[in-house]
Amino acid sequence: MDDNGGAFIVPVDVRIDRRGGKMSEQTSLRAPRLWNWHRIALFLPAMGLIGFFLIIPIGVIAIYSFLVPGVYGGVVWEFTTNAYRQFLFEQDLFTDEWAFNGAYLNIYGRSIGQAAVATIACLLVGFPTAYFIATRPPENRTIWLFLVTIPYWVNLLIRTLAVLFLLRDQGPINSFLMDWGVIEKPIRLAYTNFAIGFGLVYSYLPFMVLPIYASLERFDFSLMEAGYDLYAGRWTILRKVVLPVVAPGVVAGSLLVFIPSLGSFIAPDILGGGRNLMIGNLIALQFQGSRNWPFGSAAAMILLTLVLLALFFFARRQQGGLASSHG
């Protein structure tokens, strides 16, 4: 019941702490329960969207993963865990016996490796970039950030095809190297793991740069001077002072690169030539060519579980870090 006659004025008692900008503890205690109605109304649309377009599809996939595949795609409504079993084992066509098959596990292992390499490469390129931008005069930083995000304005598929064009045997890189006599015949760049990694780094680099930049921008550079003053060399300062303080940005950036890399579909499909299957391609295949929706669904659920585990692990670590910094 809304006793206050539905007034729209939300009582705001937010006291900004002069230094930290933290809200006073009283804020949450003083806000009357009644106003929660308005707050719920504010986030209902988002809740609706997420509920409808996230929870329901995931629910559908979760259910499909426990059903029997239809002959021409689709599912037969019959419960089975075969889709998950198929992930690790192979059923003999004649004897119906299950034997261990590491092929799919391999694909997952390779995808995780590929995503990890892409993440590390993004970190090695992204951290210096973010550092460079954060140390520019404030009026120039926007321009640099803008430059970093420009590729985002072009469709991912087009950009990936452009990378393929660069890397292929007759592409500019190989022609350039041959013209200058560095190599005699083209080096195989396209349709390799290198190409996939390159495509992933290229696609997700801004996701690494932006969070690290956000951390570095708030970083108090007098801490570096303090380290320098206290007999630390430049690398020691980076390791012991800068990295620990901007760690949240590094972790956020790494997750933002790692997670989409793990499930990426376009880069491995186009740049890898579909030869080395990645998780994304495996799943897509089940819904297109193989017409095995339950197995595709199971593969997707396993990917989702992996991602959630990774997130959970980092969230725990972050919280642990925060907790120890306060107690």
Added chain:
Amino acid sequence: MSEGENEIAVHIGDVVKVYGSGDSAHTALHGINLDIRHNEFFTLLGPSGCGKTTLLRMIAGFESVTEGEISLYGQNLATSPPNRRPVNTVFQQYALFPHMTVAKNVAFGLKMKGHGEAETRARVDEMLRLVQLDRFAERRPSQLSGGQQQRVALARALAPSPKLLLLDEPLSALDLKLRQAMRLELKQIQRDAGITFIFVTHDQEEALTMSDRIAVMSEGALQQVGDSRDIYEAPVNRFVADFIGETNLPEVVIERYEGDHAVCRLGDGSELHCSVSEGAAAAGERGHLSIRPERLSFTAAGEEGSIRCVIDRTIYVGTDTQYAVHLGDGSELVVRVQNEAGEELPWSAGDEVGLRLATGAARLLSD
């Protein structure tokens, strides 16, 4: 090497700092010459932008020296980076490492210098006791008050036993009461530690209360170097007289010089004997006097040797009362008289009174 009382700790010779180059070049320091003695609490005092922090950062090694030399106990510092100088800094905003405990902050410099675990721990304990924070060793800087953070910064900078400690306005972030308490504490710590301190501040009261000697700076140049008393009692020029404490700066005509004194005529025609600072104008020219308000007092109007004036306003400021007065020609002065307990103010606005100067109250300044 003997480090006697008068040994020079820091020598600053003809130091020039120029930022930028070509047309956009800006000279921040114009040839600074300064010798700071061993074990001295030395203060660089001046308004913001006077170059005092630049000079401090050059001693620390964060700024390059455009011209001139800086040496520490005879050793030229020019080529050593900050991490190779036996000099530590207490930063203005403390710059404590937020991800480390208080103890780890204090241990940082010792570890970097390669001290062993046990030695480091002992020294950290010693330093934390010195700044009375031994109970807070395992806290994070964010859990401490401003004054406590300040002391951690001090302990961290002192822990590696630097030959010289630099302090960049370390008290400016504290509130008044704490600032006053920290002044005494800082001075005490400096005496106990037996280390030369160079302290940068724009707060003249801070400078006067703590320093053995003060260098007053303005616009990239030294104005005066001396102890608190020199600076306050015998300012060399208008800038110093005006910047340190309150003062009256009436314009006068210099009548004549008598030995080391001068006779000057105020705007209303009355003549004053005054001490003379170096570089003051010649007889017959105009100049400025510095007369501290507390060196002026009132007497009955027309009394022998007093200057006739009229009180315009009185302001009660606790320990004393401030009177704004004007002389016969309309020129204004401020007089400060100490309040006596339980007494009504003896003079009020509109009264015509005689103004008396204490001996040596007036000083003729160079411009």
